[in-house]
Every structure is written in C-alpha cells, then in structure tokens.
Amino acid sequence: MRNLVFVKPAPATPLRLVIEPPPLPQVDGGFKTILADPPWRFQNRTGKVAPEHRRLDRYSTLSLDQICAIDVASVTADNAHLYLWTPNALLVEGLKVMDAWGFRYVSNLVWAKRRKDGGPDGRGVGFYFRNVTELILFGVRGSMRTLAPARGQVNMIEARKREHSRKPDEQYELIELCSPGPYLEMFARYPQPGWTVWGDEAADDLAPRGLQHKGYAGVRAAAVPPLTSGMR
C-alpha cells in the first residue's frame, strides 16, 4: 500500500493590498449626477474572473456593507440621478446600495456586449447563463426628470468589451444627454473631461493594475452593426 502524504495548506494571505481611497469630493450644492461602478465582492474570490484573483490581481473589492456605508448622500444634490453598474448576479445588492445612498430605483439601462460583426459577444462568464449584458440601475433622489433628449434615448448601449470590468465610453455621452451636471464618477479608473472622478485608482499618475490584463481593444458603438432578431 502506498503511503499518503498530507500537505498542510498554506495559511490564508490577504487577497490584495487595500489602497486607502481619498475622501469623497464635494461641490457646491452637491453632485446632480453620480455614476458608480463599485468593486463588488463575489462569493468566489479566487476564481479567474474574480477581481482579486492572486496572479491576475485586478483590483481590491468591498463588502456590501462597506459599499452601503459610503456617505454618498452627503455629496449629492437634493435632486439627483444615480447610474449604478450592478452585476446580474447581484441585482438585490445593487438595489440595497441604491437605497443606502438615498436613491430610489426607477429604471435601468442595458449594456449589450457586441462582437465586431454585431452579434452578441458570448465570451463572457456566467454560471446559469452566459452573460452578454450588464445592467446600470437608474435611481432618483428627490424629484428630477431626465433631460428632454432622454425621451428619445433607448435604454441600451451596444458596444464591444474591453479589459476586465472596463465599461463602455458610450455611457458618458448617454448620461450627459439625459442628466445634468455636476457629474461625479465613483470608483473611476480614468479621467473623464467634465467629470469629477474618485476612486483608489482614479489619480492621474496611477495606471490601473487591471490594465495589464487586456481583453479586447475598445471600439466605438458606431462600428458595431445592429443586431438582427434571432442572431447569436
């Protein structure tokens, strides 16, 4: 009979160094529009798609309670809009965050990920289904309608994927058309003209760590042909 050797697992090490974020920025009268893409923590924190995957080391995450505890209401105008990126698997959590930040859910926008030929980009992950969409929950604080152009704006962004977690630039155009400034982007990784950006990777002189693991090169939605019904 062969001898079995049991190897004791190495003690758990922190998944990722947490960088202390600066305090939330303030503006006179508060921000009228906030875009946020929180570093959601998933149950599986070591899988290849997890933000904290040790080797890929994309970015650190926050628990739901930590995200809810951010005092967003203190930097928000009395009447304001929130665009909150929420993973399909964490819809309930997204609604909780929206509520904790002082907004009520009214609608959503869908990012339909497209291949270069216009078909749905099925290279995403998914446990139950292969996700080719991501959601932005749209919430209102106080009372504020969307701007007039929003009435002609469909609630879908069709654009190609880029690096892990990178959201399409088309979102800025859409938001500026539908909601008034001043604009704040929370958990930003890149500067955006006309916007105040905040996050632990938002500093101009800081290259986001996730950037070293590129997915696809970004292309504008205009380059993506429209999807015809039944196309896969």
Ligand SMILES: C[S@@+](CC[C@H](N)C(=O)[O-])C[C@H]1O[C@@H](n2cnc3c(N)ncnc32)[C@H](O)[C@@H]1O
């Ligand atoms: C989902 S990514 C944002 C991606 C971004 N929207 C884009 O399109 O590139 C979340 C960001 O939140 C940052 N982050 C993680 N923990 C944070 C914290 N405690 N405070 C501020 N930012 C944090 C991460 O480093 C990461 O840059």
